[in-house]
């Protein structure tokens with residue numbers, strides 16, 4: 001029997017009422033991308049279908065290093081939404097892990113339905129899973145972060161899914177998605193430039209984010225990359241929450 005088959009105290013299967021949740025926090029600021037600085041709450045869901053070596057939330061998926069079940073306990077979505085409502089923020093960002101892994105669960109559908117009653121919903125995704133009709137209806141904005149070869153673990157055909165990117169390009173053209181790439185050096189930036197051209201990502205919707213876990217690292221990489229990013233006609237984002245609070249969880 002799996003977790004999702006287990007029957008909860010209400011008599012309903014847990015996959016209908018619960019999701020694996022690593023963190024719920026807010027009010028805070030969105031720290032990355034075009035919505036940087038907006039007041040929001042975050043709901044971080046467990047599990048991911050990739051295994052990036054630079055991942056800053058490995059506790060959501062890496063069973064070799066973490067007790068993922070303990071890090072991301074199944075939580076009732078009603079309680080999750082009540083907690084978010086207590087933050088009184090106009091926006092909730094659902095992140096992970098890879099949140100769209102859970103799209104097929106009744107509990108995820110319920111999460112979107114309930115959060116939509118409090119305000120806007122943004123989803124942060126790695127761009128390998130297409131949003132369902134219901135997800136597209138409920139989510140205002142998608143931040144799509146396809147992984148480059150600096151992911152260091154997954155083959156290209158697992159990281160980059162052309163048909164999924166096409167779906168997000170469509171949303172980007174409607175102003176409802178942007179693409180964000182984690183870049184360490186000029187080689188990574190050249191790979192982004194190639195990927196942007198190959199998959200016809202609208203450059204005005206593409207953001208380069210320097211990899212780094214400290215303010216000093218991020219600022220140094222931004223300075224190194226800035227001119228080249230401008231030459232590519234792409235946007236650049238910092239990681240504002242790291243500049244303010246460092247590499248702390250839950251802020």
Ligand code: SF4
Pocket residue numbers: 048049050051052054055056057058096097098126147
């Ligand atoms: S896609 Fe995101 S959550 Fe998943 S391993 Fe990569 S960085 Fe971590």
